[in-house]
Amino acid sequence: MEETIRFKLNSEEVELVTDPNRILLWVLRDHFGLTGTKFGCGIGFCGACTMLIDNEPVRSCMMPVSEVAGKSVITIEGLEQDGRLHPIQQAFIDHDALQCGFCTSGMIMTAVGILGQNPAPTREDIISGLEDNLCRCGAHTRIIDAVQDAAEKIKGGEKK
Amino acid sequence: MKREKLTESAERAGTGMKRRNFFKILGGGIVLLFNPFSFGSLLALPAEQRRTLTKDYNAFLHIAEDGTVTCFTGKIEMGQGIVTSLLQMMAEELNVPLAKMKIVMGDTELCPWDAGTWGSLTIRAFGPAMRAAAAEARAVLVQMASARLGVPVGQIQVKDGIVADVRDASNSVTYGELAKGKKLEKYLDVKPQVEDHTQFTIVGKSLMRSDAYDKVTGRAKYTGDLKLPGMLHARILRPPSHGATLVSADLSAAEAIEGVRAVRDGDFIAVLSEERDLVDLAVVRIDAQYSYDEMKVSDETVFDYINKGEYRVNVVRSAGDTETAPPICDKLFEQEYHDPYLAHAPIETHTALARFEGDKLTVWASTQSPFGLQDSLVREFGMPLEKVRVITPFVGGGFGGKSPHRQGVEAAKLARITGRPVMVAWTRDEEFFYDTFHPASVVKVKSGIDSEGKILLWDYHVYLAGTRGADAIYDVPNQRITSYSEERDKYPVHPFGTGAWRAPNNNTNTFARETQIDIMAASAGIDPLEFRLKNLKDEKMIGVLKAVADKFGYVPGKTPSGRGIGISCGTDAGTWVAHMAEVKVSERTGRVKVLRLVCAQDMGLCVNPQGALLQMEGCLTMGLGYTLTEEVKYDGGNIRDRNFDSYQIPRFSWLPKLECVIMDRKDQPPQGGGEPAIIGVGAAVGNAIFDATGARLFRVPFTPERVLNEIKQAQGTN
Numbered sequence: 060m061e062e063t064i065r066f067k068l069n070s071e072e073v074e075l076v077t078d079p080n081r082i083l084l085w086v087l088r089d090h091f092g093l094t095g096t097k098f099g100c101g102i103g104f105c106g107a108c109t110m111l112i113d114n115e116p117v118r119s120c121m122m123p124v125s126e127v128a129g130k131s132v133i134t135i136e137g138l139e140q141d142g143r144l145h146p147i148q149q150a151f152i153d154h155d156a157l158q159c160g161f162c163t164s165g166m167i168m169t170a171v172g173i174l175g176q177n178p179a180p181t182r183e184d185i186i187s188g189l190e191d192n193l194c195r196c197g198a199h200t201r202i203i204d205a206v207q208d209a210a211e212k213i214k215g216g217e218k219k
Numbered sequence: 220m221k222r223e224k225l226t227e228s229a230e231r232a233g234t235g236m237k238r239r240n241f242f243k244i245l246g247g248g249i250v251l252l253f254n255p256f257s258f259g260s261l262l263a264l265p266a267e268q269r270r271t272l273t274k275d276y277n278a279f280l281h282i283a284e285d286g287t288v289t290c291f292t293g294k295i296e297m298g299q300g301i302v303t304s305l306l307q308m309m310a311e312e313l314n315v316p317l318a319k320m321k322i323v324m325g326d327t328e329l330c331p332w333d334a335g336t337w338g339s340l341t342i343r344a345f346g347p348a349m350r351a352a353a354a355e356a357r358a359v360l361v362q363m364a365s366a367r368l369g370v371p372v373g374q375i376q377v378k379d380g381i382v383a384d385v386r387d388a389s390n391s392v393t394y395g396e397l398a399k400g401k402k403l404e405k406y407l408d409v410k411p412q413v414e415d416h417t418q419f420t421i422v423g424k425s426l427m428r429s430d431a432y433d434k435v436t437g438r439a440k441y442t443g444d445l446k447l448p449g450m451l452h453a454r455i456l457r458p459p460s461h462g463a464t465l466v467s468a469d470l471s472a473a474e475a476i477e478g479v480r481a482v483r484d485g486d487f488i489a490v491l492s493e494e495r496d497l498v499d500l501a502v503v504r505i506d507a508q509y510s511y512d513e514m515k516v517s518d519e520t521v522f523d524y525i526n527k528g529e530y531r532v533n534v535v536r537s538a539g540d541t542e543t544a545p546p547i548c549d550k551l552f553e554q555e556y557h558d559p560y561l562a563h564a565p566i567e568t569h570t571a572l573a574r575f576e577g578d579k580l581t582v583w584a585s586t587q588s589p590f591g592l593q594d595s596l597v598r599e600f601g602m603p604l605e606k607v608r609v610i611t612p613f614v615g616g617g618f619g620g621k622s623p624h625r626q627g628v629e630a631a632k633l634a635r636i637t638g639r640p641v642m643v644a645w646t647r648d649e650e651f652f653y654d655t656f657h658p659a660s661v662v663k664v665k666s667g668i669d670s671e672g673k674i675l676l677w678d679y680h681v682y683l684a685g686t687r688g689a690d691a692i693y694d695v696p697n698q699r700i701t702s703y704s705e706e707r708d709k710y711p712v713h714p715f716g717t718g719a720w721r722a723p724n725n726n727t728n729t730f731a732r733e734t735q736i737d738i739m740a741a742s743a744g745i746d747p748l749e750f751r752l753k754n755l756k757d758e759k760m761i762g763v764l765k766a767v768a769d770k771f772g773y774v775p776g777k778t779p780s781g782r783g784i785g786i787s788c789g790t791d792a793g794t795w796v797a798h799m800a801e802v803k804v805s806e807r808t809g810r811v812k813v814l815r816l817v818c819a820q821d822m823g824l825c826v827n828p829q830g831a832l833l834q835m836e837g838c839l840t841m842g843l844g845y846t847l848t849e850e851v852k853y854d855g856g857n858i859r860d861r862n863f864d865s866y867q868i869p870r871f872s873w874l875p876k877l878e879c880v881i882m883d884r885k886d887q888p889p890q891g892g893g894e895p896a897i898i899g900v901g902a903a904v905g906n907a908i909f910d911a912t913g914a915r916l917f918r919v920p921f922t923p924e925r926v927l928n929e930i931k932q933a934q935g936t937n
Binding site: 081082085088089092093094095096097098099100101102104105107134135136138139144148149151152153155157158159160161162163164167186187189190191192193194195196197198199200201202203 | 297298299300427428430431432433434435436437438439440441443444446493494495496499564565566567568613614615616617618644646647648829833836837838839840841862863864868869870871872874876877
């Protein structure tokens with residue numbers, strides 16, 4: 060019943076012997092101790108559990124771990140590069156784009172996915188990209204501002 | 220009797236391990252302990268809400284050898300930002316840079332007792348005590364420095380944690396140096412003088428969230444992120460509905476899963492495993508049978524049901540004569556307003572981790588009430604208070620819903636049964652099922668005006684929503700406010716738990732009052748802002764109304780003007796607030812799009828304007844949910860909304876431009892900021908819908924179906 064599953068986790072090759080039907084979110088939280096990704100609704104509706112799989116934002120709360128075999132998984136813990144925050148993380152700080160912080164990882168991972176597909180999104184693109192991520196504290200307008208700001212900074216950085 | 224018990228428990232608490240263990244946990248330094256009797260604001264709490272008015276001292280502040288100042292508070296951080304603003308107040312009084320300050324929150328062993336984090340009370344009621352403690356601490360440190368530097372106290376100044384001789388700056392000592400090599404406890408009783416507001420250098424400054432870095436990197440620890448050696452995850456068997464009783468349960472299929480164990484204590488049944496997803500699988504394999512004894516009421520019938528009830532009646536306020544007033548009125552208005560059950564729906568569900576070590580119990584919990592949970596655990600297990608410790612990590616949203624703390628007791632019960640640390644993290648389904656909803660409620664208003672548009676009569680009846688925000692606020696000679704509350708033994712209304720939502724029932728009262736005012740203004744043919752100003756004497760209310768109109772760029776006009784602009788005002792948590800909304804209504808679909816939401820608030824001294832702004836924006840956003848979609852659907856004890864697929868909370872595309880004004884009132888005491896800006900959203904949007912379409916909404920939320928229905932009715936009567 061158990062299988063060996065290999066995948067790339069935050070740029071490192073990892074291997075795990077487990078029931079392939081186990082849920083990715085809980086495997087990452089319990090087995091790898093990556094607790095930055097949160098459980099919110101359990102049915103893929105709120106986005107708190109969003110992570111990147113092969114650079115696509117994906118909800119991990121219903122996904123079997125076998126799905127990521129041979130793929131690359133990036134969680135909120137894997138965004139920093141050489142001790143430097145990802146521009147979207149920095150923009151969330153600069154814009155106070157969070158309150159309780161529980162939806163924040165999912166918001167940031169979704170935003171990274173949005174900018175990966177469209178480096179110059181309009182405000183409407185950002186809104187529609189984040190539409191299915193829920194925030195109860197009401198940080199929405201600041202999150203939109205933060206993502207827009209980050210997109211501009213990333214673009215500016217590339218030009219240099 | 221109750222008093223005595225309180226005192227007894229207080230004395231037990233007083234000699235706790237707090238003092239003995241303080242230095243063990245903190246290392247050396249100076250600990251400043253205060254007698255809670257010094258703080259009038261704590262004494263002002265109702266008797267049933269306070270526990271340890273102990274004769275003992277509670278620690279508020281620790282000065283470490285490296286100069287770090289740690290503040291201890293029983294309050295918790297759930298997103299509202301007091302982690303920043305409390306430190307701001309303390310740093311101001313201590314003359315310490317913010318970077319040198321730390322905060323420990325919601326740990327019952329280290330922090331002074333606190334009733335709970337709710338009611339927008341932290342800054343207005345607790346803040347002064349914290350500031351006073353900090354001011355007194357500064358006085359003590361200055362005295363110590365005076366002795367050390369050989370300089371009289373009057374000749375000393377403090378800046379950035381450095382105490383220096385004003386005549387010779389090189390003759391100085393830091394707070395850290397004063398604390399070095401010490402294990403000093405200072406007991407303070409005197410009510411100190413706090414800094415004059417004109418001297419503020421830190422308070423009143425806009426500061427960004429101090430917890431943002433931890434939260435954007437995933438480092439911030441919430442209860443569910445903790446892990447202890449040998450820890451088990453648990454899922455508890457839940458009844459399908461409130462009022463259902465367990466008849467039988469077969470656990471064999473659940474236990475058959477490798478790595479899962481099941482436990483049972485009467486009706487309390489749980490499955491546990493080291494793997495969270497295994498208990499999710501196991502719990503659905505329990506074959507449980509129930510008998511049902513449910514109330515016959517649903518979200519559709521509840522208002523009729525409420526109207527047929529018998530209640531405890533309380534006339535809250537009465538002036539003039541509401542009985543003889545009607546004949547002198549030129550026009551009379553009689554309306555009924557309906558409010559549904561509302562869920563708190565924080566993104567983090569109720570979570571707790573419990574561990575027994577010998578005779579000592581520690582529970583980490585996602586709670587707004589760590590000391591309340593401690594009391595519940597003491598009652599549940601008959602343990603001495605000092606053997607029960609509750610620690611509150613970051614809380615992922617509360618909004619009033621995390622004052623109840625059932626999950627903490629559940630985790631502790633399972634830890635006791637299994638002898639292992641146990642994590643109980645509710646599913647979204649459990650979160651909805653055991654939520655203590657904002658209660659469904661009815662408001663009936665009879666009011667009247669003279670030919671000039673002066674309000675002469677205000678007869679207000681509020682059912683089940685209580686009196687927060689129920690005041691008439693307008694200058695009305697004949698008024699009566701009557702509150703009707705549930706008597707469960709005579710006429711039970713709620714089949715499930717109800718409790719405090721954000722600005723608990725002020726939403727209900729402000730929606731009803733401000734809609735009624737708007738109806739009268741329209742009927743009198745007077746601009747709704749002018750109508751309000753004409754009937755108000757309250758200068759602060761007039762101030763926020765003018766401020767909101769100014770920010771909006773409001774051009775007066777009689778309603779319905781077709782423009783889609785609505786206005787409202789009210790007070791909550793000591794704060795005055797006014798709203799203006801602009802909407803677009805599709806007369807084809809009934810869909811309402813809010814285009815602008817402007818809010819002005821007078822909250823006295825604003826400690827951290829940036830933090831207050833975040834709270835206002837949060838209130839306005841949550842208010843959109845209250846206004847447009849949120850409503851718990853149920854049949855008797857069966858709650859039909861169990862997740863975000865059907866219970867709709869605000870989304871990105873709903874957000875209009877949010878524009879907030881905070882009045883500059885540094886000379887006034889600080890007031891509440893976490894709730895006021897939500898109260899007027901319903902009425903402002905409802906009044907804007909009327910202004911756009913001529914259709915009047917009497918029931919929140921304003922779903923497209925209801926809006927369409929009212930538009931058709933309005934057109935039919937025209």
